[in-house]
Amino acid sequence: MKILVLISNVPDTTTKVRLTGDNKAFDTTGIQWIINPWDELALTRAVELKEAGGVEKITVANVGSKITESTLRKALAVGADDAFRIDAEPSDAYYVAKQLMQVAGSYDLIMAGIEASDYNGSGVGGMLAEMLGINSVSAVSGVDIENGELKIRRDLDGASQVLSIPTPVLIIVQKGIAIDPRIPAMRGIMMARKKNLNVLPAIDATARTEFLNYELPAPKAACKIVDEDNAKELITLLHEDAKVI
């Protein structure tokens, strides 16, 4: 089985969001870039499956400018065998999926994250599957290979299911797919230097959506504090003032 893991390059999740003067863009000065947390878990699970046998090769792919290469090197150090970077600004999910079509054609299993933690688009995985004409499973919290076949656990609102589904398939993964993300070991970092990081030019495509500008949330009113020994007052406030219970 050949696996492709889609890797989005995002600001560290504790980043404080600052905007450029005219609120047209997110200010990236001094940002620490990381592998999108779900993509990191997807890659971790792919590496675990490879170690258990039954996976020939893991490839990672990213659509992004040169700054994403350190993120891709990290993915190689964690255990991917090779990497593609498609040299383009990821302007929207459609545009990114279009670019990924260049490399996504020949895998049995493609893994994407449920959302990128920066623009929270939840779009690329499903769009790519539809473009490829293959099936997709969303909210996947577990994947196993049994006798060369995929066993997938997916979560629904209020239930979870175990599925079998033929390949090729794209799974959109979330929490549970792996427990702790793999940290690259020294040996992995050394080996990653020798692995292929292929750079491809962008193909012609037009984004279908356009970010106009950003706003920061309005500051919140101060928290109303209730005394610890008079906690019953809280229930009264929630009932009478907030009218929510």
Place this chain on the structure above:
Amino acid sequence: MSILVYTENWDGKFKKLSCEIVSFAAAIAKKMNSSVTALSIGHVSDDELNMLGNYGATKVLNVQDDRFESLDNKALADAVAKAAQAESAKLVIFAHNNEGKAIAPRVSIKLNAGMVSGVTGLPVNFEPFTVKKKVFTGKAFANIVINTDVKVITFAQNSFEVVETDNNVNILVFDPQITDNEFVTKVLDTHKATGKVLLTDAEIVISGGRGMKGPGNWGGLEELAGILGAGLACSRPVSDEGWRSHEEHVGQTGKIIAPNVYIAFGISGAIQHLGGVSSSKFIVAVNKDPEAPIFEVADFGIVGDAFKVIPQLIEAAKELRATN
């Protein structure tokens, strides 16, 4: 031309969320001089389908085909796209939940439509069609223009006040004519969480963090949730430690919820936790550390020991329920 809304039912009953998006769509339809068609897949009674009229739908397309129970994303997307084409829909709306996130991107490709997910209210502009959504897990909002003729959006729950009307709905059976070979997912096992309030649907959510100290201390929270009819949630370390089931984990890497009120006990309020709950109408914090970051986002709070506070809240909630 119309607006198509994908509705979801749970054991034959529409979710609160489905009513909310129909109502949301009706408000958009008014501004666009359009009408709302709801698409329902599964076995739902006519009474229940008629109810969608109370929220502004004028037409319901009803697909009754058991094969969809496997929730094959490819087949579902095909069905929705065919319904959209049959209705000449210019806008297709899904909920921003598991099912909506799974199908909407596929439908957008089928319809050559631009898509924006997690929209948090009525369009800020119609020409060009501009919607607002949260980015950076709630740390900012973005205004986004959709440039295509047909548009797909997923709607973030609890961001629209439901309006009731009394439309008559026209219920039609719809057969999207999906061939057998599009259904390839085999469901081997389903595990349903029964008897509990569905977390993503709950209007009141009670949540515990590491400050609850251990798995044996949840009795009080369960009792309080029972009295108030609340859903139960927890922070990530709590589910990682196995104190509570993964189903209850909320936050950036867990479930994203937006109840009317979120009551957090012994939760510090890390940015990744808040990412999953910041859309709640009210946030209440009970924490013994006055410096805990959760107080920066809370509307009401108690600085104190959860174990002292919970019994008082149970007593007060019982009294409230006895008189209301």
